Amino acid sequence: MIERQLIRRLARQAAVSEALAADSLDQMVHQIMRQLKRKEEAEVPGVAKLVPQADGSVEAVPLTGRGRKRHDGS
Numbered sequence: 001m002i003e004r005q006l007i008r009r010l011a012r013q014a015a016v017s018e019a020l021a022a023d024s025l026d027q028m029v030h031q032i033m034r035q036l037k038r039k040e041e042a043e044v045p046g047v048a049k050l051v052p053q054a055d056g057s058v059e060a061v062p063l064t065g066r067g068r069k070r071h072d073g074s
Contacts, residue, residue: 003025011021032050035042036058042050048060 007018007022011018032042036052039052048062051059053059
C-alpha cells in the first residue's frame with residue numbers, strides 16, 4: 001500500500017479529511033522515530049511493537065491478543 005492509499009483509508013475509517021489523516025500519520029511516524037532514536041520501544045498501533053536492538057537494528061514484534069483485530073473478521 002502506498003502512502004496516499006493509506007491516508008485515504010485512514011481518512012475514510014476515521015471520518016476525517018485526508019489532510020487531517022496525513023497530518024496524524026506524519027505525527028505518529030515522527031513520534032515513533034524519536035522513540036527509536038532514544039533507544040525506546042515504540043508501537044505501530046494495531047500492527048507491531050518496535051524494539052531497538054543493541055546492534056542498532058529494530059525488531060518488529062507483532063501485536064497479538066487484546067486490541068488486535070483479525071483480518072478474517074473473527
